[in-house]
Amino acid sequence: MDHLTLLLAILYVYTAPCEEIFWDTTVKLAKNMTLECVYPLADTVTQMEWFKIKMERESMAIFNPAFHGIIREAYTDRVYFSNHTMASNDMTLSFHNASEADVGFYSCLLHTFPHGTWEKVIQVVPPDNFEDAGPPNSQMVSEPGKNITLTCEPRENHLLEEVSWEKIQPQQIDLLISCNLSQGRNYTSKYPRQILSNCNKGMKKAFVTMPNVIGSDSGLYRCGFKASTGEKETFVMRLTVTNGETKNSYIPFVAGGAVLLFLLVILITTITVITYKRKKRQQKRGLFKDVWITQNRATNNYRNPFPPNPPAGGAGEDIYVNHPVFCLGPRARV
Structure with missing residues (x-):
């Protein structure tokens, strides 16, 4: 013993x-x-x-x-x-x-x-020794808060014996779930995010579900499995969580365009009003100028009723002195 x-x-x-x-x-x-x-x-x-x-x-x-x-x-x-x-x-x-x-x-x-x-x-x-994910085989886009399910299945309709899901990042690879269906062993990783998956003997496709996805869930996900025939396959999927940008990204653009259009209308209206008022003032100035010239001509005719060299008056006769056009004073007696 x-x-x-x-x-x-x-x-x-x-x-x-x-x-x-x-x-x-x-x-x-x-x-x-x-x-x-x-x-x-x-x-x-x-x-x-x-x-x-x-x-x-x-x-x-x-x-x-x-x-x-x-x-x-x-x-x-x-x-x-x-x-x-x-x-x-x-x-x-x-x-x-x-x-x-x-x-x-x-x-x-x-x-x-x-x-x-x-x-x-x-x-x-x-x-x-660090494995690259390679190009994705498919892509999925989702808004935040949705329940997302990623699915993979063999090309041929075979039962699955081993299944694994991983999230691939530039500096690390996180194991999400690993199933050995032939031995009945399941290993759930310590990934800091709730992951739901299927590990049932006799299944023909594998999936993982992430409830209430957020922006940090975006990335590459790799599904690897071994079929009952011994064939091994790998699929890579890219998940993009938009954080609401896809749905609402056009709103700031439309709002900004409306503001610019409103400012442009105000600018055009202001320029039109200023131009119109300026033309009106110019027309009034032209009218006033014509009236002023006409009045001055009439005044000149009134101020100069005598010839430029009037005959010399005799004793006791009034002699009138012509003033310039701009002088509006009374006639002077000499």
């Missing part, structure tokens, strides 16, 4: 490091990178800890709401909590000057009340 126990212990030691690790997110190695860890529920986070998964778990940082955070000595000045002061459920960890030594698996382990422990596993890979 003792020999059997010893044999089982030896087998456990040799097989434990080979245990399959399921990861929720794949991150591309970068000098400054971020490992996202957001608890999606409204529970109280009592404590959390970051580990690097090696032969044994290596503690990197620990955070307690009452005592705040501590960065372990090996990671001092290299990592920091990004947003814990803004949201108590956000334990995202950021790296400074990351290198190839930081490639590997990481665990974000939270202790919550009342649901207990919650863990998210992140894999950091070299840039050459």
Whole structure:
């Protein structure tokens, strides 16, 4: 009996490091990178800890709401909590000057009340091993607040054995759901957003539903599956959530055009009125000028009834002196 126990212990030691690790997110190695860890529920986070998964778990940082955070000595000045002061459920960890030594698996382990422990596993890979999504096979546009369902199915009418859904971003890939229908195992990722999916044995197509979509749900989604025939296929879909811009984007344009048209009408009306009044004033000035000239001519005729060189009068005769046209004074006696 003792020999059997010893044999089982030896087998456990040799097989434990080979245990399959399921990861929720794949991150591309970068000098400054971020490992996202957001608890999606409204529970109280009592404590959390970051580990690097090696032969044994290596503690990197620990955070307690009452005592705040501590960065372990090996990671001092290299990592920091990004947003814990803004949201108590956000334990995202950021790296400074990351290198190839930081490639590997990481665990974000939270202790919550009342649901207990919650863990998210992140894999950091070299840039050459990071998968690009490729061009999308289809596109979907939605307004915010809608319930969106993405569907994929094999080209041939075959049953599905394995199905996975992922969201593809430039620096990370988030696993949404993974189904092994042949073994009856389903793995739901720790994606910080509610995802509804089907994992039923005998299904011929797969779907994921996102209720009440918002702008941040926009992006590329990849569906991969293995059919009962062994055939594997991948489909990429692009989802665009408009944030209401498609529906209402023409309103500012129309309103702005109406304002410009109104200002143009006012400007044209003002110019027309000014021009009309100016012409009227010019016509009145011309009329007044004609009347003034006519009156002056009549006055000149009245002021000069005598020839330019009147005959000299004799003694006792009145002699009249002609004044200029602009002088309207009385006649002078000499």
